[in-house]
Amino acid sequence: MDPFNLKALLIAVLIFVPIEYLFALRPNQKILRKAFFNDLIYALFNGIPITLGLVAVVTLATSTVGTVVPSYVGSTVSSQPVWLQVIEIIVIADFGFYAAHRAFHAVPFLWRFHAVHHSIEELDWLAAHRVHPVDQVLTKSASFVPVFLLGFSSPAIALFGFIFHAHGLLLHANIRLNVGPLRWLIASPQFHHWHHAHERAAYDKNFAGQLSFIDILFGTMYLPGKAVPERYGVDSPIPPTYVEQLAYPLIPKGKTNEAPATNDA
Numbered sequence: 001m002d003p004f005n006l007k008a009l010l011i012a013v014l015i016f017v018p019i020e021y022l023f024a025l026r027p028n029q030k031i032l033r034k035a036f037f038n039d040l041i042y043a044l045f046n047g048i049p050i051t052l053g054l055v056a057v058v059t060l061a062t063s064t065v066g067t068v069v070p071s072y073v074g075s076t077v078s079s080q081p082v083w084l085q086v087i088e089i090i091v092i093a094d095f096g097f098y099a100a101h102r103a104f105h106a107v108p109f110l111w112r113f114h115a116v117h118h119s120i121e122e123l124d125w126l127a128a129h130r131v132h133p134v135d136q137v138l139t140k141s142a143s144f145v146p147v148f149l150l151g152f153s154s155p156a157i158a159l160f161g162f163i164f165h166a167h168g169l170l171l172h173a174n175i176r177l178n179v180g181p182l183r184w185l186i187a188s189p190q191f192h193h194w195h196h197a198h199e200r201a202a203y204d205k206n207f208a209g210q211l212s213f214i215d216i217l218f219g220t221m222y223l224p225g226k227a228v229p230e231r232y233g234v235d236s237p238i239p240p241t242y243v244e245q246l247a248y249p250l251i252p253k254g255k256t257n258e259a260p261a262t263n264d265a
Contacts, residue, residue, distance in 0.1 A: 029124070045242075085153060093160065094211045098207050098214050115248075119245075123173075132245065186212060194229060198233045206221065
C-alpha cells in the first residue's frame with residue numbers, strides 16, 4: 001500500500017527533473033519555484049479523495065446504468081488484444097474528458113473548482129497535480145465511466161491509466177518539445193501550455209487531454225506556430241495554500257469572480 005503515491009512521485013522526480021533541466025522551455029525557472037511546496041502537498045494528498053470519489057462514481061454507474069448494457073458487449077470488447085483496447089480507450093476517454101473539461105470552463109459554478117488548476121503561474125510537471133478533487137473526480141469520471149460500462153479489460157484500463165497520468169505530467173512540464181506534424185493528432189506540452197495561457201486569444205481553447213484532433217473537430221484548437229505563452233494564470237484572486245484552495249469554490253464570492261475562463265482566463 002502506498003496511499004501517498006511516494007514511489008510514483010519519486011519516479012516522476014527522477015524522470016522529469018533531469019528532462020526539464022536539459023530541455024527547459026524557461027531555463028530561468030527554478031525547481032523550487034513559486035508554490036512548489038503547495039503543489040507538492042497536492043501530489044501527496046490528492047490521490048486519496050480522488051481515488052475514493054472515482055471508485056464511488058464508477059461503482060454507482062456500473063450498478064445502475066451498467067445493468068442495461070448487454071453482457072456480450074463486455075465479452076466482445078475485452079476479448080480484443082490489449083493494445084487495441086488501449087487505443088480505443090484513449091479515444092473514448094478523451095471525448096469524455098473534452099466534454100467535461102469544456103463544461104468546467106463554461107459553467108460558472110464548475111469554473112470555480114477548475115480555476116484552482118488555472119491559478120498555476122509557473123508550469124512544470126509538479127504543477128499538473130494542482131487540481132481540486134471535485135474537478136478531478138468529475139472529469140475523470142467522464143473519461144472512465146464509459147470505459148467501465150463497455151467492459152474493457154482490467155489490464156487495458158490499468159495501462160491506459162498509466163499513460164494518462166504520465167502524459168498529463170508531460171503536458172505541464174517545463175520543456176520545449178517539437179513533435180512535428182503529430183501535434184495535430186496528439187496533445188503536446190505546447191498545446192496544453194496554450195490552454196493555461198493568460199492571453200485573450202487562447203481562452204477556452206485546447207480542451208483535449210491526449211488527442212488534440214478533438215479540438216480541431218470542435219473548433220477549439222489554438223496552436224500558433226512554434227510560439228509559447230508569455231504568462232499563465234487567472235485574474236481572479238485565488239488563495240495560495242492547499243486548504244484555502246480546497247475551500248475556495250465553496251465560499252460565496254463577488255460576481256466579478258463568478259465568471260468562467262472566457263472572462264477570467
